[in-house]
Amino acid sequence: MLTKMNFSEVFKQSNQLCKVSPDGKYLATCVQYRLVVRDVSTLQILQLYTCLDQISHMDWSSDSLFILCAMYKRGLVQVWSIEQPDWHCKIDEGSIGLVSSRWSPDGRHILNATEFHLRVTVWTLCTKAVSYIKYPKACQKGIDFSRDGCYMALAERRDCKDYVSVFVCEDWHLLRHFETETQDLAGLEWSPNGCVLAVWDSCLEYKVLLYSLDGRLLSAYSAYDWSLGVKSVTWSPSSQFLAIGSYDEKVRILNHITWKKIAQFDHVASINSTKAVVYKEVEKRTAVCSDDLSLHNITIGSTLFNTQSKYEICPSPVQIPVVKPDPDRANPKIGVSSLAFSSDSRYLATKNDNMASVVWLWDMQKMSLVAVLEQTSAVRCFQWDPRRPRLALCTGNTKLYLWSPAGCVSVQVPTEGGLQVQSLSWHCSGDSLILLGKEQLCLCYMDQEDKSRLT
């Protein structure tokens, strides 16, 4: 069953800033200092806003009514309203600088981190009140909001010790403040049910701590000592599993009942499993006859030089190409850096950095490898469909790749001039994909004739 895929024309964007509103109706893109709001289905421009400087960061509020545009160089944040285009709001951080800006879950507060992370300022659009939070920690992921939007966890560092503060988002009341047993806290993440906070240490120490909402330490997990530790952490949407990807090229799964490891996934260089399907992308170059090099053909352009590709199933054993990283450099390109659970928690997609062109798919029911996708170049981005177990990935060429349990397909993005897909994101309904190139974007609409069926 083929899904019909329609590709829209190509639009300009800058800085990879392109986001769909949470309600799925609008698409906001930034072109230099302009903010363009389009309708998602027709791609007609609905609103056009002009900011004071080149936009560094852009985000929708949770109720899809406002958009914030942050300009880090100027230290400005401008907020625009979709309902009232005349409404304007400008936050000027002045000489204190601006490093990051984000919405609060209720869509009425903006949290700005100042330069050097001296403090976090909480601006509100409802009143004239301003709040400050001192000593925030500058780390990989220092702030996280719980999914229901009630609580915010913030990492702090004071007197060479790490702390976590839990705030109630309603009125920014400090609920809990506790010290963590980490050497150098690198990140924290709420579980989807909002009851457990996972906190992990920097890569110099493998340590993952699990705290309850009220600040009690539920469990501490450390797989090994000395070697570089945790590289990435993610929760499963059902909150049942916590997947930890580390520099030793393994993923360890902890369960939510005992917080002990129940499975370990190895990314081996030679795959011998009979149950796993190994898809290898094979390129077939379209033959170019010298007679046909007329001007007409050349202007059609990249189609001549685009290579068709398809997936072939490789019989086991399969050798995966491995690139050894430079041992003298910091943050070596080795270890599991990307983890993503499918929306039904059935599948886990992982990427090991020294096998950069390979995406591994694991079945969480059987706790085993179910598929391996080997691409021709390094995988840049992959994301699960928010509704069904379908994975979209891109490798920086003009193709879009889709995997589902039924099979795997490689789709050429039909644009003039060739859009090199650098990253992609799904629409919240799972019916369309936004493909971002360096300075361009394209939408791919998928007609679901038969739900979740792909050849």
Place this chain on the structure above:
Amino acid sequence: MPESSLVKDLCSSSVECRPSPLGQFSPSSVPLHKKHILATFCKEHNVQECMSHINQEVSSLGLPPLWTEPSSSPEVNVMAVLNCMYDLIQLHHRGLRTLENMEVEQLKYISNVDYQQLTCTQLKEQLELSKRENAGLLERERQLHLKVKSLQNCLKNEKDEVQKLQNVIASRASQYNHEMKRKEREFEKLKERLNQLLVDKKENKPAIDVLNHIGRADGKRSLWKTQKTEAKHEGEMYKTLLSDYDTRQREMLLENAELKKLLQQMEKEMNSILRSKKPMLKEDKCQDDGIQTDPEEEEQVVDSRKESVEHCVHAREKLTSSIRLQWRRIKSHVERLDSQAQMDANKTDDAASRETRVQQMNRLKPEIRQCKGFIQTQQQLLQQQLRPPCEEEAASLLSDCYMLQDEERFREEGKSVEEHKRFFEREKGDFTEAAIRLSHEKKAFEDDRAMWLKHHFLNLSPFADLKKPQMSKSKSCSLISKAESSDPSSPEKLNTCGSATTADLYDTLWLIPDKRSTKPKPTSVGEPSLLFNGSVSAPHNQGNDHEDNSIENTSST
């Protein structure tokens, strides 16, 4: 005396043969001390023989002979005999001496041999000892080798570990360095900024500029921060935690209930299996678990049913232990069955396999026949499929030929039809032309007639007759000649003679009485046309009328 007879005999033959006459008394076998035997050697009758014999013996011993042969004097040279005797005694002593020496030597040799043997055994023992020592040493060496190898392995492992740890240290060091550098850079930036801020007095305070404040997302008004709200927050937090625990506990209860149901089901099924095989098991039960297990089993089943509602640990343990027990029993039973089956299988293996093979053969044969039939029919069909297309081609070719013939014929016919059509059209054209000409001629004829009548009336006078009939006659002659010339031509040659024939026709039709058709209309035409218009029933043009009218008019005026 048998001895003497023997001696006699022997002596008689002593000349020829060397052996002593006293054959049985050879010196070697005779002990030396037995002199009495030697005494009987010589007698009175065999003196000569004895003498010769002794002579021979002495000479063989290397001593000078006692007497010469030919001399038959029985006188014996006493001196020679004594010398001989002395020599013999000397020889004898010498012999004895050598014998003694040899005996001594023999003793010596014997003792040597004994000594050698002794040393030999001693050396053998030493060899054995040394061999054993050697074996022991070899064994030690082997063990040491093994130890060395294991130590080398350990060393290698240690080295590997050291290498790994060094790598880890290196990566950690590089990571630390990286972090240090990052922090240093940030620190520098901070210092710069601080300097900048100290220098730059104007500090831009952060500010917000909003057009108008917007309402809260949930529409409620914000509350003051009081203890009440704090307590409320705490309460809400605990509520979420508790609800989460609640849901988890409910899920686990459900799971537990399901698993317990499953276990009970398994137990029931196992029970039923075991009950059906009870007669077999009863014998083994006595061996395995004792007789008590039977009533226990039933008890447990009953218990588990009773306590299915209670979730106490006791019931759970009972359930699991009973299931484990029954599972063990089933396992042993199945193992026994397996072994039995194997034994049976080994016995009836060949027969069974043969049987199965025969059965398979029987099954496969008709299948093969069927398949062959299918293949044949398919081949036939294929051939049929292939053949008709060829025939059809031939047929089509043939039909094409017929078609061609027909086509040609039709083409020819078409051509002829076209020709006919053209001919008919031409003829039509000609007919119309002829009709037009005829009408013109008719008109002209009418005019002529009118003229002729006029002239006729006018020519009632004698002068006018001479000219006109000549003219009309000449004209009619030309017409007649035309008609005559046109007669032999075929009706198809329309172009040349068509007009003539139609003209001829009309002429013959209308101009039988007179043939004065083409005559120039005279300018002055009299009234006689008026008079004859009614009687002349030939069609005439309006032009004709007009001219007539004009003529009338002119004439009337």
